[in-house]
Amino acid sequence: MDNLKGKSILLLSPKFFNYEIEIVNALKVAGASVVWIDERPSNTFFTKAIIRLNKNFLKRKIKNYYNSVLKQISDKQKHFDFIFIISPETLTPTILTSIKTQYLNAKVILYMWDSFKNKGALELLPLVDRAISFDKNDAQQYDLSFRALFYIDAYKKQSIAFRYDLLFTGTAHSDRYNFVKRLVAKIPELNVKLFFYLSSKKLFWAKKLSDKEFKSIKLSDISFIPLNHKTTADLVHRSKIILDINHPNQVGLTMRTLETLGAQKKLITTNSDIVNYDFYNENNFLLIDRENPVMPNTFINSEYVPTESELLIKYSIHGWVCDVFQLNL
Template identity: 60%
Template sequence: MASLDKKNILFLSPSFFSYEVEIQDALKRMGAHVTWCDERPSNTFLTKVLIRLNKKVVKRKIINYYSGVLNQLIKEKKEFDYIFIISPETLTLPILTSFKNSFHKAEVILYMWDSFKNKGALELLPEVDRTITFDPIDAEKYDLKFRPLFYINKYKAKEAQILYDLLLIATAHSDRYIFVRNLMCKLPDKLRFKTYFFLSSQKLYWAKKIVEKNFKNVKLEDISFTSLSHDETAEMVHHTKVVLDINHPEQVGLTMRTLETLGAQKKLITTNKDIVRYDFYDPTNFLILDRNDPNVPMDFFNTAFKPVGDDILKKYSINGWIEDIFELD
């Protein structure tokens, strides 16, 4: 069995709700030495917008950033066994080639937790040794290994008083807000429904109000601009009977929230019809909603979560994910 003990990993990923920290910690617990670099040259509102609209506008900034990162690593005489990349937005083929040339012994692993059409990382594949994706359509289309996401240890099931019947914690994008407003009209008043819609800044809120049709009627008071920590989110999940998940309409792969709910052994209501493909799917635990006409049978709240096997919980844990990504089993 392969091991990460004393392996040196260069980890390139976006900063995303501290998941990059959780991944680093898990790798270190498995014995690896990890050097993390933010995949973006900056996380300012303007830079993020420019990267997503047209990264050519910030091409020089990206090149200078990666040149600085590479020069510093060389100066420190770093050597790596792996270059591990997650869902890159700014990394280009020439930049990745320069990293491979500098660390020629390193195996390059790319994991996509977004679809290629959203990230445009296909150009990197010639320089990647192994590519894995959470998207079953991309996996089939590009003949790649398919591997869903994971849950972190904070979401492991534990006993807690139920404070909410239904919980939604989500970034306010696409049709999520409209969907929830429509759903709320159909739920009984006695149902304890907790929602937490998040956006990174008020600037983004007002920009969406201007350019996105689905955002026209979103009320400022319904949006929070402070991101919940994993501890806070996990606590809310533990105090909940059922979690609501609204996937992006153009996304097929399962959200992180889906796997976190599985880890917490909570029931899930989701708009993602693709969930029936997965080995943990059970209609007792998962209810699929019609995106255009959501109706929730109240009987779903009256039955308990049907426990899943330890093998499934291990598979979808962060350790199981790492073992799969690095082919340790």
């Protein structure tokens, strides 16, 4: 696949568990040359917290940051075919207008892998040529294109012996921790592997003070060092069933859902929209109720039914690039 051969892309996205690196690599596989800019001026706990609270408090810092990095880029590169923006947190209409003025012939593409109510960015929509969301509700409400997330190559199916019956790895947000703990207590006969992550101890203590869901969570229950893709993929490959607990305010499928599909593992999820996807098979996907989760033994004990290769290609990162850039796979 080299449909982007000879094309140059300016990619702006926050750092997110190294997925930005995977996206850069996938774009290069498609033939493009890529320059990546971290969409945040800093990734310290303080900066992230202020951005989520109100990015206007960092208005000067954000402006100076973009002025600096864009000058460095413009000194080396005078042309881009695409400006590709992923779930921006600090980008303003003024800054984006300045970038567009600098690269007049570039097509601007926005992809949201978070819901607008969680990240904002609605103010950028009038300035982009193509806007895409992973959230069906957002896509319908704002008249955007829809495209689910993807799985990276590390999650392609491998023939490895099972070590775990059930696996959960993810960020400790909303009701996730307590829900998972209650669910696992109902199935003591299964060999379960759990991993909960937060980006810093400061965030943990802030949540302890402000979020009732964290009142019973101990510091030792949380890891502050994320798993890398190699380790996570190995855990997925060594597990029979993956557990996915989506954010209550989000209908878009999580990255874990697509990674489970790529690995061809069974999935238990709280996301009711799973039944509306073309890869859904009730033998492979179990929808559970957040208030009263039930896991039938028939689901746990049955084997995975292989997914069609066309669907596996579609939901790979390479299929995602093709959909976002409207290429032939």
